[in-house]
Amino acid sequence: MTTPELPPEETEPKERVAHPFRTLRELVDFVSSKSLPPAEPEEGLRTEALPFPFLAIVGQKEMKLALLLGLINPSVGGILLVGPRGTAKTTAVRSLLDILPKVDRSLCYYGCLPEDIETGGIDAVCPDCAKKYAEGQPLSAPDRVRLVELPLNARLEDVVGGIDERLAVTHERLRVRRGILAQADRNLLYIDEINLLADDIVDAILDAAAQGSYTVRRGPISATYHARFVLVGSMNPEEGRLRPQILDRFGLRVIVRGLDDLAERLEAYRRVQAYLANPRGMAVTYGEETLAAAEEIQSARAQLPKVLLPDKVAKPAIKLVQKMGIDSLRAEISWFEAARAYAAADARDKVTPEDLQAVAPMTLRLRRSQFMAEYFSSQEGEEVEMNTLLDRLKRK
Numbered sequence: 001m002t003t004p005e006l007p008p009e010e011t012e013p014k015e016r017v018a019h020p021f022r023t024l025r026e027l028v029d030f031v032s033s034k035s036l037p038p039a040e041p042e043e044g045l046r047t048e049a050l051p052f053p054f055l056a057i058v059g060q061k062e063m064k065l066a067l068l069l070g071l072i073n074p075s076v077g078g079i080l081l082v083g084p085r086g087t088a089k090t091t092a093v094r095s096l097l098d099i100l101p102k103v104d105r106s107l108c109y110y111g112c113l114p115e116d117i118e119t120g121g122i123d124a125v126c127p128d129c130a131k132k133y134a135e136g137q138p139l140s141a142p143d144r145v146r147l148v149e150l151p152l153n154a155r156l157e158d159v160v161g162g163i164d165e166r167l168a169v170t171h172e173r174l175r176v177r178r179g180i181l182a183q184a185d186r187n188l189l190y191i192d193e194i195n196l197l198a199d200d201i202v203d204a205i206l207d208a209a210a211q212g213s214y215t216v217r218r219g220p221i222s223a224t225y226h227a228r229f230v231l232v233g234s235m236n237p238e239e240g241r242l243r244p245q246i247l248d249r250f251g252l253r254v255i256v257r258g259l260d261d262l263a264e265r266l267e268a269y270r271r272v273q274a275y276l277a278n279p280r281g282m283a284v285t286y287g288e289e290t291l292a293a294a295e296e297i298q299s300a301r302a303q304l305p306k307v308l309l310p311d312k313v314a315k316p317a318i319k320l321v322q323k324m325g326i327d328s329l330r331a332e333i334s335w336f337e338a339a340r341a342y343a344a345a346d347a348r349d350k351v352t353p354e355d356l357q358a359v360a361p362m363t364l365r366l367r368r369s370q371f372m373a374e375y376f377s378s379q380e381g382e383e384v385e386m387n388t389l390l391d392r393l394k395r396k
């Protein structure tokens, strides 16, 4: 597992005690509900440098599960967190920093990977990478997934990229500058308050997310970048609704509510206090389990390609989607991919009906469209009317 790219602090302890939990979910649930030892305040630390530990988030099981499934299987198709302010949505996303898995990262500006050649042939990569490949040089190196946050004031040019002005002046050459979407390749792209983002920007992001790449054209030059990322969006519905076509693009949808339980609220308060007083101490308190969770996620990712969905499990699920009146094919794609990730986290190689059940609410909610239901029933009415008129015409 150790590679030369790792920072030194991650290669230290070798004798790690195997955690006593059978599954990643057991680990997360156990650590989330244990109470915290008293914290010694430490002065002069920047809290934002050290995220609140993921495992220290109290309650919010479905939100945590959705984020973990997204890390295990990027094909779940993005995660949308819907809820009021102060429900730890942003904290939860940022807390993923310590458990992000490793991926093969392209060494090239355009994001070329050896697997692109395996699937699309030598023309699927840029000329430089084609040459490197022919010479047997590596096109990628292992690297940790990064968390890329889209600023709310981002312009379309920042998102997709623009002309590199500096290069144009100094080298009398035109090159398209990499945008945030290209930087998000093989990473996690987080957009807070996605419902407040301008339509053109959201459309560009969703198109890139759907295709896994995008092309920028500026006059005579064009460039195509890979953009295979897990999109995480959060929104407060009180501050503006989300367009239905955007909602449709998110595979997992979590309604995040405040904690109901008094004891949980108190524990959440204590942990925030402990974190603010001593963020490093907090990271140490949860260090061992955080490391164990990160390893579990990595091995679940390795397990994922082996996880199959039997027909006899899939067919009744599709029937249920139809029965619910959900038209979007994305519903069952996300449902099945989330269930595969869920089975992978349990180190199994077959999806069971129980796996489907466990992830059904987050994949199927907010899928039924009132508009489409009314549209189809009015269409039916029109057809009945038309047939009646045609019948009368025949009788004359």
Ligand SMILES: [Zn+2]
Pocket (backbone or CB within 6 Å): 108, 109, 110, 111, 112, 125, 126, 127, 128, 129, 130
């Ligand atoms: Zn390349």
